[in-house]
Amino acid sequence: MSPIFLPALVYGIKSRDQYSKIFTTEIKKQTYFCFFIIGITIIAYARVMHGSIMSEGSLPDMRYFSPLYIPMGISSVLLFSPLIRKNQKGWLFYSTISLILLSPIMIIISGYIFAGFSIVQYRSLMIAVVLMIYLLLMGSAIIKRDIWLSKRIFPIFYGVLISIPVSIQFMMVLFYAHAKMNGYPFWLPVLQFVFTHIFHLIY
Structure with missing residues (x-):
């Protein structure tokens, strides 16, 4: 979420x-x-x-x-x-790198792990990754009380966390945008028109 x-x-x-x-x-x-x-x-x-x-x-x-x-x-x-x-530059750098590079990389890696792309399996994997990051963050906070103020460690955690929901939605767009859940199209009408008739990502 x-x-x-x-x-x-x-x-x-x-x-x-x-x-x-x-x-x-x-x-x-x-x-x-x-x-x-x-x-x-x-x-x-x-x-x-x-x-x-x-x-x-x-x-x-x-x-x-x-x-x-x-x-x-x-x-x-x-x-x-x-x-x-x-630390505006640091947060921006790690967040940007995570969104642009890490999100698609996680999707590709999951494709190799599960021998295919499945949103159900991928979401389960991402939930496990989020829980693991929470545990690492808790452990780091115990070892280093001022981890919140770190210029690298916590911004990296933040970047990885925001890349997870982005990768899930990215996967939905790539592999499930053509599907009709319960009979209605995936896209909102305006976006459906743009992606269908302009970017040709659907169909």
């Missing part, structure tokens, strides 16, 4: 005192609003959340879970903003 949200929340709780000094009133309001949207979305989806991963209709899940993805992403960046400000 949004794998950077949990580390951002942990860092936010750990460093909550500094936000009152750094954040303006508007940024505080934005952060609180994001958490409010996340909370009411979870409550609204609670009845069907458990079955969502088993329904083919939710596979292009960026549609249905965008009320969670968007506020989780925004709030995570806001919570990490004190760190990003101190």
Whole structure:
């Protein structure tokens, strides 16, 4: 979903005192609003959340879970903003490298591991990778208490985490964009027109 949200929340709780000094009133309001949207979305989806991963209709899940993805992403960046400000070039470099290079590389590697490309197997693999990164991050935090302030280690963790959902959606675009889940097309109408008639990526 949004794998950077949990580390951002942990860092936010750990460093909550500094936000009152750094954040303006508007940024505080934005952060609180994001958490409010996340909370009411979870409550609204609670009845069907458990079955969502088993329904083919939710596979292009960026549609249905965008009320969670968007506020989780925004709030995570806001919570990490004190760190990003101190090392903007480093965070930008590792994030860009992860998105451009690591995302397709992970898809290619999974193709060799599973002798083919399967979104179900790939998502299971990525969940395992996210859990492994969380464990490595926890272990690193125990060994090095100020890992959050590191100029390389934590930005690399961040870059890898954001590359995982990007690679999943990238795989959906490449291999499943032609499919019709429950009878409706994968793309929203405008995007479907652009990719079908301009970029010719579908069909």
